[in-house]
Amino acid sequence: MNVERSYGADVDPDGTGERDETDGGDAACWAGRFAVDRDDLRCRDDVERIVRDFYRQAAMDDLLGPVFAAAHVDWNHHIDRITDFWMWQLFGERGYEGNPLRFHEPSHARTPFTAEHYERWVELFTDTIDERFAGPIADLAASRGRKMARALQRLLDGVSDEADVPTTVTVTRPPTG
Secondary structure, three states, X not given: OEEEEOOOOOOOOOOOOOOOHHHOOOHHHHHHHEEEEOOXXXXXXXXXXXXXXXXXHHHHOXXXXXXXXXXOXXXXXXXXXXXXXXXXXXXXOOOOOOOHHHHOHHHHHHOOOOHHHHHHHXXXXXXXHHHHOOOHHHHHHHXXXXXXXXXXXXXXXXXXXXXXXXXXXXOOOOOOO
């Protein structure tokens, strides 16, 4: 990320180019003085960057990390597959096969997802996007991420989208023989 710092005398009184407690003010007061150039998501490399950076953070996160550890994720395969998914979601580029919501059922059975898991996932995902990209596609990615988290939570909690009433799913198999 390219960060351009411009300090005026009122912001950097000691002339060091660094902020410290003697410079005064809090982060909310001086954060706007940092100009950050961020482009929008444009291609597969950008999407893969988001996916890799997000999952690197999630795998090491105190709350989400144990879920991934219990799932024994094959990271190379997972990153490629999730990149395919987001290319489909953001650019309409087909390549992802499967149902991303149903894919999480075995992990949820091993390590039940809580409301805190979904909140943390959304926080890390949207922060990862916001720190690296800005624009309509980046906004779409964040919005779709929040929507996916809500849909996954409803599915795994057995709640219907329409009335928020728990539903029972019965799976039947055709008769054999």
